Amino acid sequence: MINTNKRTWFILSFLFPTFLFFTVFTIYPIARGMYISLFDWSGSSEFMTYVGFHNFVELAKDSILWKAVANDYFLVAGKVIGIVVLATFFAVAVTRFKIRGAKFYRIIFFMPNIISVVVIGVLWRFIYNPNIGILNSLLSIFTEEPVRTPWLGQAGTALWSILWPSIWAGVGFYFLLLVAAILNIPASLYEAAEMDGASEGRQFWSITVPLIWEQIKVSILHIAITTLNGSFVMVWIMTEGGPDNATQVMGSYLYQMGFKQFHMGYASAIGVMILVISLITTLVLQRLLRRDETQLS
Amino acid sequence: MKKTKLAAMLVACFMLLTVMGCGAKSGSETGGNATNAPTATPAQSKEPAQEGLTGEFEIQYFVGGYGDAWWLETIEQFQQANPKLNIKQSAGAVINDQMKPRWIQGDPPDVVYIDGAGSNPRQMIEDDQLLDITEWIQEAKNANSERLLDVLISQPEVYGGKVYNLPLVFGAYGNFYDQALFEKNGWKVPTDYNSFLALSEEIKASGISPYVHTGVYPEYIHGGFLFPAIISANGDNTNILVDMGEMKEGVFQSEPILKALEKLSEISSLGYIDKASSALNHTDSQMLFLQHQSAFIPNGLWLESEMKNDTPEDFKFAYIPSVTQSNGGKYVAIPYTATVAIAKKAKNVEAAKAFIEFAFTKQHSLNFAEKTGALMNVKADLESSTASDVVKGAMNFYSDGSTLVAPVVEFNPDVKTEMNNATVALTLGKITPQQWGERVEAAAAKARK
Structure with a gap:
């Protein structure tokens, strides 16, 4: 009796503060946002004047908002494809292809993750600077006239120009996640495959991908959610x-x-919309990414 | 047994939370002081014979580019003049955010200096937070017994027939160039739009772009190019700017505005506006200007002191208010300001009014130039002050009759945003002047509701 009592208290001492903080810092702001x-x-x-669902009606009619939603999904799609493909490629490269200095690459790829996003933004602004940026200087080597493209200043290129640094900044974390997953795959599986005459490509699709699918799935969901919110x-x-408004996101x-x-x-109505859209996106993605689980037995 | 314990713990936790909440509240009230701004303590050493004001008096001021030296000194003098008044200063770089909860709760300070991020006088008026000073200001006299309105350079803005705030800082937008570069190339400073076009062609031929603007913040090209062009096209009548501020129906599609937009459209299609502009924020564009990649930049009178550390030695800042007037027409200067106001729910209105009368004097104006390098909105003899040469030069424009100084107009934030967006689209050749008018008119119609 005393033991179960102690145990309950022990569990409560963890649950209660967490619940309290969750309520105060997450549930309350969300509820308050919905109220506002x-x-x-x-x-x-x-x-404050109560207007019912007027803000949401206005939202539906606001063309800038729909442009922002489209831009958000453009970034989600671009980042998911860019980051997952690159992170998987790099992870396989440093684990499977006995590259020299693999550890060095792990540090290098992770580097952008420890730089503040603000610094990354400012850094890339300089790269894109039309007159003194390194990108236009590089391109100018191949052209007769110096290139003066204002990458961030024209509707056609601005959003793409935001996508690249986002991918660059994001790869490192998912790369490490996938490296850890690949290192967990027993070497014997690959050895057996090799003996059976499976090519590297075959091994990648039939062993690596199924066994790291959980991590890839988590990466995709995480990228989607953080992009919609952040x-x-x-x-x-x-x-x-x-x-x-060419690069406006929600x-x-x-x-x-x-x-x-x-x-x-x-603005709060937009916030509620971000919440709803994030939830729907996550649910849909989970549906789409469902796959027979492959587990090491 | 278990239930009572649990209940006790719940109660304890909520009590703890309540205490934490209280602590945070009282913290935010005192947290407003600037790091180096000690809360003024009553100067007790003054002779007791002095009467002056009594009670509590609180002043909120944003500390940004102008620093807080002027405020500290002025408030200290005010304290000495009123030893029995208990003055509280709420100041700092993020004071607007810190004080926001108090404004929302209806517990504002007495006097507020409206400047910096998160502040907008027009919004404060719409939120019914500022005291109507229309009648008082007509009669108010400053500490030197001069009528307050007579000593102001720029008159207070009138919102719906009423006055709520007084411009404290005076500045103006305009067009800046490097006089040394102009002399070296033998370029003549333009006096009207046609000479500006001719000079731009010459500058362009020399491989420099004539005009760089801050595409991320189109306020600059509005102040230096578009708004002066609108007033010139309106026969030098500045009322049109006031009408724009008041969102009069049809004003954004009126002929003077379309004519001015044609000019903006013309210089961008002729390639006189630096192609990079749309991507640049203020530091980017100012950097290109200092590097002589561009000959002119529309900007504000703060430019020289803002870029002091990055300016090459042989660079000679010079200023003309506008480049869009017709031959023989007047220059047009668009002012900018930051204002002070009394809160509608001020607890010590008497002290608030007294402080404004105390601060708006020549002596404090000179001290402002001394402390900040910028101008206070009270006429004073600047020659003896430490204001920069550009600022003094600008003042000559305003006083020699060649320049029309427009009234201060604070735009509705929705209309301002739409103007900004539409102007960038226009300079990129994405929309026509007519479409600019339609877009802004639509935004104004929505804001009028």
Whole structure:
């Protein structure tokens, strides 16, 4: 009796603070955000006017918002493909192809992850600078006229230009995740495959991919969620959503509306929409990525 | 037994949380002080014969590019003049965010200096947070017994027939160039739009781009090019800018605005605007200007001091208010400002008014130039001050009759955003002046609701 009592207290002492903090710092802000989204509120006024679902009706009619949603999905798709392909490729390269200095590459690839996103944004702004940026200087080697493309300043290239640094900054983490997964695969499997005459490509598709699928799945979901919630930082530092809303994402539009144009109710409605869209995306992705689980027995 | 224990623990936790909540609240009230701004303590050494104001008085000011030296000194003098007044300063670089909860709760300071990120006087007025000072300001006299409105350089903005805030800082947008570069190349500073076009062609031929602007923040090209062009096209009548601020129906599609937009469209299609502009923020564009990659930059009078550490030695900053006036027309300068106001729910309105009367004097104006290198909105003899040559030169433009200084206009944030976006699209050749007008007119119609 005393023992079970102790055990209950022990478990409670872990659960209760977690639950408390979760409630205060996650559930409450979300609920409050949903509540504010039903009001017309500047964000600084004493007075809030209840408007029901008016903000959501306005959202549906707002062409900039739909552009932002499209941009968000462009970044999700670009980052998922770019990061997963590159991370898998690099992970296989440093684990399976006995490359010299594999450890060195692990550090190098992880480097962008320990740099603040703000620094990355500023750094890449310099790379893209039309007049003194290294990208245009490099391109100018191959052309007669010096290249002066304002990568971040024209609608056609701006979003692509935000995608590359996002991939560059993201690869390292997922690379390490996949390296760890590949190292967990027993070498005997590969040896057996080799004896049976399976090529490297065959081994990759039939052994490596199935056995690291869980990690790939987690990576894809994680990239999708963090992009929908967090692409704001990169966008805000590099373009502030411009030129003419060409790179606006939901997060940056929320900030613009809430803190620059003083429509906090509307911004909260965008926040609710981000929540809903993230949930739907995660569910759909989980559905799509479901695959017979392959486990080492 | 188990249940009571659990309940006790729950209660304890909630009590703890409540205490934490209280702690955070009182912390935010005192946390407003700037790092190097000690809360002014009453100067008790003054002779007791002095009466002055009494009670509590709180002032909120943002500390940014102008620093806090002027504020500290002015408030200290005000304290000495009113030894029985208990002054509290809430100041700092993020003071707007820190004080926000108090404004929302209806417990604002008495006087507020509205500047920096997260502050917008127009929004404060719409939120009904500022005191209507229309009547008081007509009669108010400063500490030197001069009528306050008479000593101001730029008059307060009128919102719906009422005055709520006073411009404290005075500055203006305009176009900057390097006089040394111009002299070296024998370029003549343009006096009107046609001479600007001719000079731009010459500059372009020499391999330098004539005009670089800050595409990420189109406020600069609005202040230096578009708005002066609008006023010139309106026969030097500045009322159109006020109408734009008040979002009068149809104003954004009116002829003067379309004419001005044609000019902007013209210089971009002629290739006079640096192609890089749309991608640049203010530091990027200012850097290109300092590197002589561009001959002109539309900017504000703060430019010289902002770039002091990066300016090459032989660089000679020079200023013209506008380049868009017709031959023989006046220059047009678009002012910028940061204002002070009294909170509608101020607890010590008397002290708040007294502080404004105390601060808006020549002496404090000179001290402002001394401490910040910028101008306070009170007329003073600058020649003896330490204001920069560019600022003094600009003042000559304003006082010799060649320049029309437009009134201060604070735009509705929605309309301003749409103007910014549309202007970038126009300079990129994506939309026509007519489409610019339609877009901004639509934004204004929505904001009027």
